Amino acid sequence: MKSILVGFDTKEQVDAAVAYETASEDEKDYASVIASAPLHSYSGQCVYCGHCKPCPVNIDIAMVNKFLDMAKSQPAVPESVASHYGTLEHTASECMGCGGCEGRCPFEVKIRERMKEAAELFGS
Numbered sequence: 595m596k597s598i599l600v601g602f603d604t605k606e607q608v609d610a611a612v613a614y615e616t617a618s619e620d621e622k623d624y625a626s627v628i629a630s631a632p633l634h635s636y637s638g639q640c641v642y643c644g645h646c647k648p649c650p651v652n653i654d655i656a657m658v659n660k661f662l663d664m665a666k667s668q669p670a671v672p673e674s675v676a677s678h679y680g681t682l683e684h685t686a687s688e689c690m691g692c693g694g695c696e697g698r699c700p701f702e703v704k705i706r707e708r709m710k711e712a713a714e715l716f717g718s
């Protein structure tokens with residue numbers, strides 16, 4: 595188990611940090627902040643934010659992308675990743691290519707291509 599301990603120098607920093615607790619859902623949404631970050635581009639990379647929902651065949655696109663990235667970061671698909679992928683109720687092979695998700699993704703992820711890739715890699 596890992597943990598992060600955050601330190602503060604001023605009362606204002608504490609106030610800014612705890613303001614999260616009373617922020618609206620829109621204010622808590624980090625996707626637009628990351629998508630417009632000037633010094634780093636996440637374009638084309640899934641950050642697992644879930645903004646692409648809903649999928650008409652109920653694929654959990656963020657989870658499929660996460661397992662795909664984990665699998666591709668290794669020379670061979672780790673057994674644990676394949677096993678977790680296998681527990682998904684709906685897998686990438688069910689993608690019917692409607693493209694609705696891509697219009698909602700702030701990071702311009704080529705989701706349909708990735709669903710095909712995941713279906714081939716995991717075999718379902």
Ligand code: SF4
Pocket residue numbers: 639640641642643644645646647655656659698699700701702703705
């Ligand atoms: S595909 Fe796009 S919208 Fe969907 S989880 Fe990934 S980054 Fe977020």
Ligand code: SF4
Pocket residue numbers: 648649650651652653655688689690691692693694695696705706709
């Ligand atoms: S393109 Fe595939 S993953 Fe995206 S919403 Fe349509 S069916 Fe779901």
